[in-house]
Amino acid sequence: MSLVSTLYVGLFYAATAILVVGLTMRIKKYAQTPSPLIIPTMPAPRTEAGVVMRMFREVAFFESLFRANKWIWLFGIMFHFGMLLVLLRHLRYFTEPVWFWVNWVQPFGKYAAFAMLAGLLGLWARRFLVARIRYISTPSDHLMLALLVGIAMSGIGMSFLVHTDIISVKAFFLGLMRFSPQPLPNDLLLLVHLGLVAMLMIVFPISKLLHAPGVFFSPTRNQTDSSREQRHIADWAKALEAGER
């Protein structure tokens, strides 16, 4: 196996470990930190089922964002759902035999890459064109977009312009999953694509990408409006009551 292939084997194992361990630790932290007070943004659902629906509308339709700003919503939807289709399509490189529905997604997933890219470019343009968003943008916001645009463009390049040896790529990933590393084709576009993806996996648990798991832990969205019906108290707050009543 070439040096490059060996490096990428190491890179993907490391990136996966960082992503999984980092994310698990973060999620554990969110889950274990108490919510001492009932603070849903009202009006809020009065039942757990209602909260599930609210959360579903939030992550599936970006409901609050739609109310806030139609442009950010449009670009956000294009990017996220474009990426979702692209990711689902990519399952074909990790499954043997390929799940039947992944084949159905395949044609949509290929072209969804353009929606993903257009959404990203729209979001990026706003960081330059809208003074308010320019003001709040940090270098890392731009880098994150650059990273994602790089991933999308290199991917589109391989899908539509310079094809790589996709059979070998699949063998590489199946090899990783079965702990029997296989060589990777030495194509520049592929190495760029995979390198950027690994980078994204590494920064995920230490960056704003935490919004993905974090939204589910947002007390203003995941709490029920039930404060008059049942008592809610955190352990540390309960301790303040010791000997009082």
Next chain:
Amino acid sequence: MADFEVPELKEYLIVPEPLDKVTNHLAPFIAKPPHQSDLGFPEELVDNWKEVAIEKMGDLLGKYRSLQVFLDICVHCGACTDKCHYYLGTSDAKNMPVARQELLRKVYRRYFTFAGKYFPKLVGAVDLTEEVLDDWYSYFHQCSQCRRCSVFCPYGIDTAEISMAAREIMASVGKGQKYCNEIIAKVYKIGNNLGLPEPALADTLEGLEEDIEDETGVKVRLPLDEKGADILLITPSADFFAEPHVDGLMGYAKVFHEAGVSWTLSSKASEAANFGMFIGSYENMRKLSLRIREAAIDLGVKRIVFGECGHAWRVAYSFLDTLAGPFDFLDQNYPIPQHICEFTNDLIKQDKLRFNKGENDHMTLTFHDSCNVARGAGMGGYEGGQFEIPRAVIKAACNNYYDMGDDTIHDATFCCGGGGGLLTDDLMEIRVKGAMPRMQALKQVTEERGVTHLAAICAICKSQFSKTLPYFGFSMDQIVSVHQLVSNAIVLKGSEQEAELDGSAEEKGEAETA
């Protein structure tokens, strides 16, 4: 009139371009040593304030999931940037909710995250310096914790949570806010924000009883510390004498009288407002709430009803059971606690109150949804009850009512500009500027619908508007209490008004029962 520029009201709300350092100089007076120590905070800025601040931040991160999650997950999408009334009124970039949050977040990153520790410039992380602390003090006191930003944030990030944490950190290093801390201490010592002792309170209530009797010929009581009463009314102390608050209090008294229930006020818990929330202090918020529990036990009441007060209703509805519960000694057949609007509306629905709406015909009303009622609490036991019930009460008492623009009411309502501990003269400039979006919506409905008066169910809104309305070409008496409208129109049994109506109703056709 003002030594600052009052924002001009345009035809519609314009989102300004962000400017640097427009209102960074606006900060409230710092709490004096006794105000700090009364609340258990250090008297003045401690020598090792940086370490103490960072330690406190760590402590809060472990106690509040909201803070931990909200500081992590903002993506700087910009959805909130044009949603804050203080930004709209001042153009100051740091009044954009995300920018306000960043003031705390950039310090959080520096001390608590990998990226901020090793790549501070890249992710916008900074050391905690005196300059940062000054910015905190200014801009976290230019947030009324109204939660409008949290409605529009795709992750529900609530700047109020961040402001509360920041204020608690500041108080903990010895840089608390004079207005809030002084008031909280007053409640501990005397029982209410205004420092009205029991004799003054009794005297005031007696005067109000006389006023009502003069007006209606009916002896309506406003009892104080009456043991064995069914209902304990907890109301903001402004209701005892400020205008238009006091007219609302007379309204509650008339409703209780007509309902035939026994009720009482308490001199110990003569304050609904809970400024502990403003300074983000769970301990102080809890201590203030426990006074209500104690008063309810001492007086042996069966129910607790809250008067018109916005942040108070949030603490009451959302937090009271947590802070001072369980209220298993109260009658479980009624909501604990209940809002006076819920109480009145129930009677209206049961046809137990008689109104002569004509008494309010000199006014055309609109309703200002108070931020903490709209976005921090509920009413009626169903989603959105906090929007419908006060309006139902107004409409039962008035013929002329119109809503303001859709994007300025219900959960998109604009704060009055004086909430969250900003209702102090040393913050007048930010209060006036923050009132602009609401004033703009009022102007629109004034011109299009001929609205003459703004009704509210919050003591802060009422005080704030009576101060700020004149800056925008309105007059201070254009703000009214919802129960003032009830008070105007209610026809008490055995009153002069009843006699007059029943004697002449057929000719005039004015009498209406709702």
